Amino acid sequence: MSTAAMSTNPLARLSRPAWVLIILSVLAVASVVLFMTLGAKGSWSFILPFRGKKLLGLVLVAYAVAVSTVLFQTVTNNRILTPSIMGFDALYVLIKTSIVFFLGVGALTSISSELQFIFSLVAMVTFSGLLFRWLFLGEERSLHLLVLVGIIFGTLFRSFANLMQRMMDPGAFNVLQDTLFASFSTTDPALLGISCVIVGVVSVVGFRMMHVYDVLNLGRAHAINLGVDYKRTIAIILVLVSILVSVSTALVGPVTFFGLLVVTLAHSLIGNSLHRFVLPASVLLGIIALVGGQTLLERVFAFDTALSIIIEFLGGVVFIALVLRRSAR
Amino acid sequence: MPALIAAFFVTIALAIVSLFVGVSDVSLTSLLSGGMDGRPGEVLLISRIPRTIALVLAGASMAISGLVMQMIVRNRFVEPGTTGTSESATLGFLTVTLLAPGWPLMAKMAVAALFALGGTALFLRVLRAIPLRDVLLVPLVGIMLGGIIGALGAFIAYRANLMGSLLAWNMGDFSGVIRGRYELLWFGLAGCVLAYIAADRFTVAGMGKDFTTNLGLNYRHVMFLGLLIVSVVSAVVLVSVGSIPFLGLIVPNLVSMLIGDNMRRTVPWVAIGGAGMVLACDIVGRIIRYPYEIPISVVMGVVGAVLFLYLLLRTPRGAK
8 A cells, every 4th residue: 555545545544543433433323223213113203212212221321331340440450340340230239129128118119219319329339439448448459359359249249139138028029129120121211311410420520530540540659649639539430430330230230241341342442541542432332232232132133131141141251361361471 | 076076966956946947837745746647747757857858968068069179179269159060050950951851850960960060171171271370260260150151041041931940940949848859969968978988089189180190099080079079969959959159168168267178077077067057047048037938048148258258358368
């Protein structure tokens, strides 16, 4: 290829990350369009709002999971841990269950779902903050220990929630089940409005800190040396992460490996770890995986909730590969 | 030795308590007044005694299989639940239920055991790919491998409308145990006896392949015997009562903290401890929400996770 031809073509000057972002955007838009139109029969005035709500839910989840995972990995300075592997979404389920268990089913039916959501958010931010502080800000611990502890904490939270669910009376359990039983094909529509607002606020706060993230990637000592108020920054980012995890868990329930899958793929496609590329790439990949995957499963293969199973399978494979590669070095 | 006898009697006491806890009234006075032909006698013979025997057998054999696993993998934090063994057994049981639903339970159990053997072998194969073996990396890889196999099972079950059965198999529960529905668990006892006889071999195998060969033992045979015990026990327990989390991990570790790692000495302790722990958790599950029952795997999940976290977070201070 001649250099003259390259310099006249403006597209050729784009860097690899820019190319990746452009292609991912096209794919994301394509999945959204296909999701809205494929197999649509009947009047559009019904289909558009009906599928639109579902779409909004999926996009919100993709966004929340991708951003929270990237930020969490930045804070913990590793590429293997994610909030859901550390048991954060199991914690959300536990908090929700405890509310019904200790305050009674009246608490669920008498308070509006937005207020409940905010209440569980506050509890979630408090508890995950404490857990995180204890695990990460104390003595130095090995990454493998943290992952294992996180997984076992997840099991503990799930078992505890399970125990409480079996101890409450069946009526209360049914009400709770309704608020917890969500999946990719049935996102909770009641929470869409407030989720949008919350995600919006979190994004604004997060975006204003954009310049700090790449500095944090250099590690704790360098970041402090370069003038970052380390403890305060970490605390803020963790609050953002906890809120995003709560939003996604409230909308679709726990998904252990989705974040890991998307962010790992984003890193390897982009080829560097600059947040202005990795963040949008992760979000776009999340949208492609969720919206595109859901379209494929619902319209082409005609079975729906199995998307989470497939993500779990692929995520497990990627995780083992990551861990093996790390220890092979 | 006196301590061992004391532990034995505590477990016996738990087993006796287990006989008399439940919705249907069974007590010494009602037994004496009604005799063995009355309703309390019937409940005792058909439900309570089988349940208690099943608890003892399942507890002891799961704990022993965890111990054997830890010896042959040379890692403290492995057990059938963190090596993909349980999930593979479940996958095998699912496969045979789908393809040959008419087979007797014994044959289904054998298929589940074969799958468990295959899954564990796969785990060992993956482990060999890790040059630097971190103590914590081994269970981590095992849990993930179990997750992948579990997802495969969930995928098949989802398509075949067997999600309900899968959930039931993953949820260990002794409430369904009655006479005629637990006898396979005696195979677990055979596994325990075998483990006791071969205890010294496992201790030697735990020191490595070269060391074992040097002492004139066939390393591969010992490994295979160990894997066989673990797989059969996992399959038997799965088919009879469903999987019980953490048991094989917690009990041997607690025993090792108390009396050390000589397997010949630890086997009886681990067996008695496993039986005792399962009995205690099942009794708790039966009375905490009386008259309803909570499956043992839920109780064990909470107790086991707390103890596992304690074991994990305790080690750095001692080891470093």
